[in-house]
Amino acid sequence: MLTIDWKERLTLDTDDYLEHKLPGRDYDFEIIFNAYPERINGKIPSEVITFISGIMVQRMGKKHIDYLPFFRHLWLKKGDYGKLAFGAILAKILNKKPEIYLPLLEEMMQSGNYSEINALLDKVMLPLVRKYPQKYLDRVYAWSKSSNQELARSAINFLVKLIKRREDLIPDVLSHFQSQWSYPLGEMQSLHTIFLKTVAKLDPAQYIAVWNEYGISRDPQIVELLSSSIIDYHEDFEAVVEIWTKSGNARVKKAGLAAQKIINKKKGAKA
Numbered sequence: 023m024l025t026i027d028w029k030e031r032l033t034l035d036t037d038d039y040l041e042h043k044l045p046g047r048d049y050d051f052e053i054i055f056n057a058y059p060e061r062i063n064g065k066i067p068s069e070v071i072t073f074i075s076g077i078m079v080q081r082m083g084k085k086h087i088d089y090l091p092f093f094r095h096l097w098l099k100k101g102d103y104g105k106l107a108f109g110a111i112l113a114k115i116l117n118k119k120p121e122i123y124l125p126l127l128e129e130m131m132q133s134g135n136y137s138e139i140n141a142l143l144d145k146v147m148l149p150l151v152r153k154y155p156q157k158y159l160d161r162v163y164a165w166s167k168s169s170n171q172e173l174a175r176s177a178i179n180f181l182v183k184l185i186k187r188r189e190d191l192i193p194d195v196l197s198h199f200q201s202q203w204s205y206p207l208g209e210m211q212s213l214h215t216i217f218l219k220t221v222a223k224l225d226p227a228q229y230i231a232v233w234n235e236y237g238i239s240r241d242p243q244i245v246e247l248l249s250s251s252i253i254d255y256h257e258d259f260e261a262v263v264e265i266w267t268k269s270g271n272a273r274v275k276k277a278g279l280a281a282q283k284i285i286n287k288k289k290g291a292k293a
Contacts, residue, residue: 024069028058032070036077049095052103071103075110086115087122097130105138109145117150124161131165131173139176147180152187159191163198171209178213182220192225196232203236203244211243218251230256237262242273249281255288 024032035054043053055070082089093111096104108130116123127146131139151158162184165177181199185192199217207214222229233256236244245266252259263285266278 024073029073032058032074033077036074037081040078040081044089044092047091049092049099051096051100051107066103068106071106072110075107076114078107079111079114087119090122090126093126094130098133105134105142109142112142113146113149116146117154120157128165131176132170134172136172136176139173140179143176143180144183148183148187151180151184155188155191155194159194166198167202174210175213178210178217182213182217185217185220185224189224192221192228196221196228200232203241203247207243211247214247215250218247219253222251222253226254226256230258233258233262240269240271240274242271242277245274246277249277249284252281252284252288255285259285 032055035057039051039054043050051074054074055066058066058070060067079086093108096111097108098104100107112123112127116127127142131142134142147158147162151162162177162180165173166181168174168177181195185195195217199214202214218229218232221232229251233248236248237258239245249263249266259281263278263281266274267282269275269278
């Protein structure tokens with residue numbers, strides 16, 4: 023935890039950097055916090071970076087758009103500290119100018135790995151989408167279908183986190199996922215399964231409704247999705263799965279047999 027003395031010191035050093043260094047395009051912002059004595063696994067605590075990022079945003083005021091080159095440099099050139107600062111800054115300013123900062127966020131995410139994109143979405147977008155779903159949710163949907171596999175995986179993971187915090191959004195998000203089931207999901211199929219399992223835990227009635235709608239399907243991908251998403255016994259599943267186990271399609275039969283084992287196990291546990 024930052025002491026009052028260090029908050030004062032870091033504030034003064036941030037002000038000095040903003041006044042004397044940043045105007046000359048000196049983007050080595052480490053000068054602000056290098057003197058901080060505590061380390062966690064050899065690194066400056068994230069609390070320190072988040073604190074100075076907050077001070078920067080305060081001092082920039084309404085002129086934050088003037089610092090776009092600095093924000094880009096933080097993400098692209100300043101390593102873990104820069105990426106942390108970039109996320110902390112955008113979390114405070116994105117909603118002020120989404121037409122500017124959403125494209126910037128997308129641009130930077132294209133260069134990030136799965137872990138970095140996840141952290142950025144959690145820090146910047148999760149609070150905004152929870153508060154303004156109608157404003158930002160469509161953009162997350164677009165990311166979930168991106169040709170950038172790391173971004174697509176991160177966006178789907180984000181949607182799973184979102185419905186855990188906003189269960190009222192389950193129907194909307196579920197509809198988005200269902201719209202993709204008619205097309206090959208490839209590597210994303212396992213993430214769709216995770217989403218369905220999450221729906222089953224949060225809203226069993228909604229999950230059963232999915233089975234009632236898609237249980238008549240013989241599409242191998244949909245059968246695999248439903249079969250692998252079972253987390254509990256329900257009598258409505260038994261007759262459907264029984265039909266799948268007798269299918270002439272190898273994928274459908276295999277998925278049906280796997281589902282039958284799960285159902286029997288869950289049913290036995292309830293007995």
